[in-house]
Amino acid sequence: MTEWIWLNGDILPLGDAKISVEDRGFQFADGVYEVIRFYDGKLFTAPEHLARLKRSAEGIKIPPPLESTHLETEIEKLLGASGLQDGMIYLQLTRGVAPRDHVYGSMPPTLLFYARELPPVPEPGAGPGVKLISVEDQRWQRCWIKSIALLPNILAKNEVVAQGADEAVFIENGLVTECSTSNIFALLGPRLITHPVGPKVLPGITRELVLEIAPTLGLIVEERGLGLDELRQADEIFITSTTREIAWAARWNDHPIRTGRCGPITEKLQQAYRDKVRAATGSALTTA
């Protein structure tokens, strides 16, 4: 099936979409991006993603070419044309095309997004569980910006995948910050702990929803750096991202996490999250 892309206002087959060699996204990683989930053909938390896109763009001084509401309408049009039911929108905004120079002037930005099918996520409580391996956090200090300068994440992720894991957990000064493609949470009794958003942590949209849900399940949220000792003692650990939703962790480096199965609180969070998806999109949520 042809995949479609919206590129600077035109809709065309993804395979035909080309970028200039001198697009600053290609030469300088001078851009930001978003991944938005859709269920049953309906966007989920699009305003939150587009608000973050705006903050990211402001963070690197790229003027967004479209108002968020207009952009959402355009994304919906593309999604309709794609005929896809369950998947993600990948969106990228770069500063634009100009003869290579670190110093930028004013130029029209490059904006594009395309829709792609995704396999359903596992049922709450099910699935194989994520294997985590910790790595030193060598990234820059503005990870709150969802920038395309992802090379450090790529290197960390592939380093742990080569060791049989799924996700790299960044450690800075002995504290857990986030993962290479997700946020991370630990449950210690009734306390749900995750690192605050900031220089080393992206304001994840799924992360934010979990923090909203947690008190309704009687959990006490603590936003602070997790020590490695705490992580070893955690009752449950899970990661969150737009595409994976809430994924329970089965292993931490060489150690199984407690029972080696999805913990009961993680499962409740997954159910509550899926309730939100159903309420917002009307999806029946076919799952794996």
Place this chain on the structure above:
Amino acid sequence: MTEWIWLNGDILPLGDAKISVEDRGFQFADGVYEVIRFYDGKLFTAPEHLARLKRSAEGIKIPPPLESTHLETEIEKLLGASGLQDGMIYLQLTRGVAPRDHVYGSMPPTLLFYARELPPVPEPGAGPGVKLISVEDQRWQRCWIKSIALLPNILAKNEVVAQGADEAVFIENGLVTECSTSNIFALLGPRLITHPVGPKVLPGITRELVLEIAPTLGLIVEERGLGLDELRQADEIFITSTTREIAWAARWNDHPIRTGRCGPITEKLQQAYRDKVRAATGSALTTA
């Protein structure tokens, strides 16, 4: 005049050269680059640049598609076709094109290079002098890799340019590391001081040549982090890069550096550097 590009083995006009939206260089900054100077139609220090390219590529596990000597021949062909006498080769190597996924498999890399004219640099001792402003070093920890994940450099550079400066000097823990697009040196009496290559400092080719030349002028080289106090007391400060060669610094934040003119030792280094260029390329070196 048409600019020409070598793109995955084909030579075509730069304006016609397009990259896939799913090139990992565009979506992940998953690539490395080089800038090689040519004078009078001859490449300068090409083997050193191509050896660094190889190290950078190995640093992010991209298999180089061509042997360095073969690559140099291809660059020379393009340079000949371009008809340019004085300028730079911009070269970029990315992991290649694949459906977006942090985890990479095996794929053919994207390799490209193009030639572009550059204005001549000022005569030794001449020119307006570079204005420097210091900024906090917020970059990642593998700056020895010449990666295209340049967003932190872009932000720093443009921040100081907006304040009327030319170049941002990165400071980490009170020590000078390098600049946003160059290495930096200070002269204190007979001592020439620059930060060692490593997590925060690129192995600059011009930097390396300066370290070779320095002892022949009676200078004592010290490779260590420069304190801010030392920088304030420096007799001369200069920056080095492939395109700017050795550029003397006139201002450091709000302070003029000593006399506000190019210092005598910097001028000698510039002359010795240009002697090397003449010897290697046969260029008469037309200067500004």
